[in-house]
Amino acid sequence: MPPGLERPGRLRAALRRRVLRAVAGGWLTLKCLSLLVFVGGFFSTIFSSLFGTREMRILILGLDGAGKTTILYRLQVGEVVTTIPTIGFNVETVTYKNLKFQVWDLGGQTSIRPYWRCYYSNTDAVIYVVDSCDRDRIGTSKSELVAMLEEEELKKAILVVFANKQDMEQAMTPTEMANALGLPALKDRKWQIFKTSATKGTGLDEAMEWLVEALKSRQ
Structure with a gap:
């Protein structure tokens, strides 16, 4: 790689660190950060329209500790990477x-x-990750999911629920979780739930296969 150039992932990581330092130091307010995210998404859409290449935009959401970041890097590099609680966002x-x-x-x-x-603008799909063992907070997971799905910008977004940590003995079944989250009551929403284990890698291919087909059928 030529001198002075860095891998895109490293550049993104460096940018995230600088932005978070700015927020922590009071130089960048969260409102300004939100505006930057909006403007960035706007210009990304414009450039994609001009050059004819558009990446599908997916959000991975869920409560802390559900396994979102582990899933992201499982999907990207195919293996488990060491993660820390996400303060802000990761994008890959x-x-x-x-x-x-x-x-x-x-x-x-x-x-x-x-x-x-x-971050909802121009989102094609939401992967909602739930810790299958966290029975104490399943009500909170449902509340956040319901509030999210009521947002106008996500009206057309496909929903994929990952019932994560299925390798644990005390894990809820996908059916039990679907009922607890109120998924069967969803109207006018394309959705599916999958049993997954981010650490083992199980269920991720099946979920992504379904999502790809769902996105293709919508085009």
Whole structure:
């Protein structure tokens, strides 16, 4: 690689660190950060229209500790990577079945969830990750999901629910989780739930296969 050039992933990581330092230091307010995200998404859409290449935009959402970041990098590099709680977001390009996805993994902490809506524009699909063992917070997961699906910008987004951590003995079954989240009651929404284990890698291919076909059928 020529001197002075870095891999895109490293550049994105460096940019995230600088943005987060600016927020922490008070130089960049969360409102300004939200505006930057909106403007960035706007110009990304314009450039994609001009040059005829558009990556499918996917959000990975869910409560903290559900396994969102592990899933993101499982999909990208095919293996488990060491992660820390996401403060802000991770964004990577994932290629699956010759389709390119721009995947945004958003932090799930209580203080961060109100800012999820800043990222909803132009979203094609939402991967909603739920810790199958976290029975105490399944009600919170449902509340956040319901609020999210009511947003106008996500009216046409496909929903894929990952019932994650299925390798654990105390995990809820996908049917149990679907009922707890109120999925059967969803109207005018294309959705599906899959049993997954981010650490083992099980269920991810099946879920992505379904998502690819769902996106293709919508075009």
